[in-house]
Amino acid sequence: MRASQLYAPTLREVPAEAELVSHQYMLRAGLxxxxxSGVYSYLPLGVRVLHKIMAIxxxxxxxxxxQEIMLPIVQPAELWQESGRWNEYGPxxxxxxxxxxRQFxxxxxxxxxxxxxxRTDVRSYKQLPxxxxxxxxxxxxxIRPRFGVIRxxxxxxxxxxxxxxxxxxxxxxxxAMYDAYTRIFARCGLKAHPVEADTGAIGGDQSHEFMVLGDAGEDLIVFCPHCGYAANVERAECVPYDPDEESAALxxxxxxxxxxITTVEELTKRLQIEPGQVIKTMIYIADGKPxxxxxxxxxxxxxIKLKRALNCDQLELADAQTIATVTNAPVGFAGPVGLTIPIFADYSVTTVVNGVSGANKKDYHLRxxxxxxxxxxxxxxxxxxxxAGERCVRCGQILEEARGTEVGQVFYLGTKYSQPMKAVFLDQEGQERPFVMGCYGIGVSRTMAAxxxxxxxxxxxRWPVSVAPYSVIVVPISYKDEEQRSVAEHIYKTLTSAGIDAILDDRDERPGVKFKDADLIGYPLRITVGPKHLVDGNVELRLxxxxxxxxxxxxxxxxQVSTFLNRIGE
Ligand SMILES: [Zn+2]
Structure with missing residues (x-):
């Protein structure tokens, strides 16, 4: 490829719409x-990176x-009604x-x-897995697309x-998929950590997310440096509290x-107590009941834990009217004493001795x-x-926390879909059985951003070689100079015929502009053809x-190029 023909409009300024570095650079480098809103067109360099990720x-x-297949994007509502997700999936x-x-x-x-x-074509255990x-x-x-292709x-x-x-x-x-994912992300140059995850809208019994750690991440995970336990906070289990050995007299x-005074913050300030002394009481509506x-x-x-514990489909915080009816007090004064609705207590309240809570009466609390x-x-x-600071559910050591971006997720589904959709096969005894399923996703565009x-x-x-749009750019200081041009053309042709992804910057631009573009786009190697080294029959190679x-x-x-690409590609 020749830079003069490449459709890669680079930008010098940071676009105002982009908060994350990846989003900024995908726009600035012309990817x-x-x-x-939340919908993007990919330009040639972006497509080349995507294709390399897809090839891996x-x-x-x-x-x-x-085996690779291709399913329709437009899907009929009937199938989603069979699984029960047409209403469940939401806005x-x-x-x-x-x-x-007809609905789609x-x-x-x-x-x-x-x-x-x-289910229509696979009938026998012999066709499985x-x-x-x-x-x-x-x-x-x-609801709020952001961070470019991340959300x-x-x-x-x-x-x-x-x-x-x-x-x-x-x-x-x-x-097998967990192992394949580990290899895929490593080959893309990503450090991705598997963590236990909630199954969310996909459902099922077991799931891991592959998280790329970094402060820009949308997810919060906790991990144990001692035993390696790691989980999304949506999922992470908390241990019951041990009773204090010498608890105060009641x-x-x-x-x-x-x-x-209606908030924990105001209450702790007023009463000079720690937040841990407050028994926070929240009123929820679970499937219509408070x-x-x-x-x-x-x-x-x-x-997410609460919804799972209550085994309900709909869960939301109660509105002010409901709170007033249930507690006889406005929002901010709810407490467990005297409440007649079911009370679900987190482990954390079991060790609160002589705590403070709302009195279910306006402008009063209980001590x-x-x-x-x-x-x-x-x-x-x-x-x-x-x-962070809580105890690990596996080994009891102290947990730490980190932010991360999910690039892949694996789910053990069991028969969550095959059962309601009657997707069955005949086993060795000729008995009908539902398929036992799993599903496995990788965000490809998101992987590029990560x-x-x-x-x-x-x-x-700074693209890893494995996914760079081109591995090498050849930059003559002046393409107009006859000697530089012929050497640059020669190198470009030599590399291309050796099967190396190369691009030649044949634009009539100042060297500074060409170097800036090369750094911005991030080709792993740059070969500079200039008078300084040409006299000795050399060029400069820069990583x-x-x-x-x-x-x-x-x-x-x-x-030389092959050697360097191998070295930095490892
Ligand atoms: Zn641990």
Whole structure:
């Protein structure tokens, strides 16, 4: 490729719309442009990177026994009604009507489509296991698209679905994909850590996310440096509290006037107590019925855990009217003492001795509130969000936390889709059994952004060789100079015929402009052809990642380039 013909409009200024480094550089290096909120067009350099990532994915998945297919983006509502997700999925689903008023959606994921496909053709255990994947656009109508392709409404995803005869087969598929993902991300130059995850809208029993750690990450994870346990905070288990060895004597329950004080912060300031002394009481509506949730003032409720614990479909905080009806007080004065609705208490309140809570009366709180003496929870369980400083559920050591961006996720689905959709096969005894399934996603466009997050400096992107749009750029200081031009052309042709991805900067631009563009776009190697080294039959070779420079003979250029690419590609 010649830079004079390349459609890669670079920008010198940081675009105002872009907060994240990856988003800024994808726009500045001319990899993509925004077409609508959360919808992007990829330009040639962006497409080349995507294709390299996809090639790595295809190689690893094919090696793991998977086969590539292509499913429709437009999906009929009936299939989603069979699985029960048409109503469950919510406003993130792009829904549409055809001219006959039939309902469809733009696929946010493909469990229904593939289950329906496989159930029609796969009848026997002899046809299993089956691992099928595709790489395709997905659609989710995010309420707030941001961070470029990290949270966009249209994105490229690799999704794979496994069909097995039984649980042990499905576990083997899960492990095979887990291992393939580990290799895929490593080959893309990404440090991605598997962490235990919640199964969310996909469902199922078991899941791992592959997280790229970094402060820009949207997810919070906790990890144990001692035993290696790592989990998304949505998922991370918290341990029950041990009772204090010498707990204070239980003091007499008293009502105290707290006019206008409705938050934990105001309360702790006023009463000069720690947030951990406050028994926070939240009123939720679970499938239409009010419930109270207790948690100590220094923790937050994890609504995913709460929803799972209550086994409900709809969960939301109660409105002011409901709170007034249930507690006889306005918002801010709820407490467990005297409440008649079910009370679910997080472990954290079990060790609060002589705590403070709302009095279920306007402008009053209670002091010296004690569990079992003053109130009895319906159930005590793990409802809080894990945080750094808590104890590891596996080994008891102290957890740390980090931010991360999810680039892939694997799910053990079991029969969540095959059962309701009646996707069955005949086993060895001739008995009908539902397929045992798994599903596995990689955000391809997101992986590109994550690579940039991990590989950049103040001048631009530093692509790992494996996914760089071109491996080498040849830059003559002056393309007009006859000698420089002919040497540059010669090197370009030599590299190209040796099968090396090269680009020649044949533009009539100042060297500074060409160097800046080369650094911004981030080609791993730059070969500069200039008068300084030409006199000795040499050119300068510069590594983008370390900025090291080497003088190499033109006669050895293809060997030298191959050697350097191998070295930095490891
Ligand atoms: Zn541990």
């Amino acid at each position: 993509m442009r925004k077409s609508a 994915i295809r190689e690893e998945l094919d090696q793991a026994g998977a 993130e689903m792009f829904r549409l009507l055809d001219r006959h008023q 959606c733009l696929g946010p994921t493909h469990e229904e489509i593939i289950t329906a496909l496989v 089956l691992r099928l994947y595709q790489i395709q656009n997905k659609y989710r109508d995010e 966009s409404r249209e994105f490229i995803m690799k999704d794979l679905y496994s069909f097995d005869r039984d649980e042990s087969g499905a576990q083997a598929s899960y492990q 003091a007499k329950l008293e009502k105290i006037a707290t006019p206008g 419930v109270a949730v207790l948690i100590s003032g220094n923790h937050d409720v994890n609504e 010296n509130v004690n569990i079992n003496r003053d109130y009895t929870p319906t159930q005590i369980l793990d409802l809080r969000e894990a945080r 690579i940039i997050e991990q590989h950049h400096d103040e001048d631009g992107i 983008r990642s370390s900025k090291e420079q080497f003088v190499v003979p033109i006669a050895e250029i293809d060997n």
